[in-house]
Amino acid sequence: MDKLTEIMAWKRQEVAKRRRPVRDEELAHFNPSSSHPSRFEKALRRESGIALISEIKRKSPSAGAIAEGRDAPEQARLYYNAGTDAISVLTDEKYFGGSIRDLWNVNDLLGNRSDSPPTLRKDFFVDRIQILEAAEAGASCILIIVRALSNEEMSMLFEAANLAGLDSIFEVHEESEVERALNCGARIVGVNNRDLTRFVTDLAISESIIPQLPENCVAISESGIHSIADAERAFEAGADAILVGEALMKMEDPEPFIQAIHDF
Numbered sequence: 001m002d003k004l005t006e007i008m009a010w011k012r013q014e015v016a017k018r019r020r021p022v023r024d025e026e027l028a029h030f031n032p033s034s035s036h037p038s039r040f041e042k043a044l045r046r047e048s049g050i051a052l053i054s055e056i057k058r059k060s061p062s063a064g065a066i067a068e069g070r071d072a073p074e075q076a077r078l079y080y081n082a083g084t085d086a087i088s089v090l091t092d093e094k095y096f097g098g099s100i101r102d103l104w105n106v107n108d109l110l111g112n113r114s115d116s117p118p119t120l121r122k123d124f125f126v127d128r129i130q131i132l133e134a135a136e137a138g139a140s141c142i143l144i145i146v147r148a149l150s151n152e153e154m155s156m157l158f159e160a161a162n163l164a165g166l167d168s169i170f171e172v173h174e175e176s177e178v179e180r181a182l183n184c185g186a187r188i189v190g191v192n193n194r195d196l197t198r199f200v201t202d203l204a205i206s207e208s209i210i211p212q213l214p215e216n217c218v219a220i221s222e223s224g225i226h227s228i229a230d231a232e233r234a235f236e237a238g239a240d241a242i243l244v245g246e247a248l249m250k251m252e253d254p255e256p257f258i259q260a261i262h263d264f
């Protein structure tokens with residue numbers, strides 16, 4: 001069994017323990033004006049250069065320990081002070097050492113101000129309850145991993161996120177997945193440079209897929225970005241944003257990296 005299949009099987013079991021029918025009104029409660037989900041999307045549409053989603057990631061199946069024991073709000077403060085556009089919080093405990101509590105704590109620190117970076121709940125979504133939890137914890141965006149879900153599951157998650165006023169990143173790794181994401185209504189597409197079944201990262205994946213995305217889609221290049229040169233490659237490929245985890249977590253001071261990206 002490959003790692004993504006293993007993680008998804010575990011996630012379905014884990015979520016089953018707290019699963020319950022989630023009513024539309026419970027989700028809509030977080031989006032009283034039924035406004036178009038856009039806080040996260042807006043943050044990624046910079047007028048110049050490339051936007052940065054900085055990730056809080058303590059460990060991973062591919063890298064092992066990255067920064068175990070790191071305080072999530074403290075890391076968020078470093079990212080915020082350095083001027084990140086958005087923050088991704090990995091909330092999976094077993095494989096990434098995160099928790100939903102990290103997301104609550106990070107959003108408590110950031111406050112819900114229009115000038116603070118919006119947050120992504122980074123997890124393996126399979127059920128509406130996870131979207132409700134994300135909204136309750138103050139997130140502005142969720143993740144839909146196209147490879148891991150059926151079309152029906154993607155639609156169910158996208159609809160629930162829209163109800164709650166959350167944006168959705170549709171994560172793809174292959175061309176066939178792009179079509180499925182767009183057919184579902186994706187407005188934000190994350191091209192994962194990491195093959196989640198083999199753990200090989202290759203920026204050529206972004207270079208090949210991003211130019212094929214429609215103009216009106218926000219394109220994110222995710223994973224395996226370790227240097228300014230890598231970020232430049234993603235920018236040249238047409239990415240509106242990059243998502244960086246491991247490299248930022250290992251920097252004592254992420255500010256020079258974040259500033260340099262905004263100088264493109």
Ligand SMILES: O=C(O)c1ccccc1NCC(=O)[C@H](O)[C@H](O)COP(=O)(O)O
Pocket residue numbers: 003004007055057060061062063192196222223224225243244245246247
């Ligand atoms: O990072 C992993 O090893 C991983 C394994 C299996 C499923 C997902 C995985 N990562 C999630 C991510 O998408 C990355 O955390 C994110 O793109 C940042 O990547 P990086 O900058 O390479 O840490």
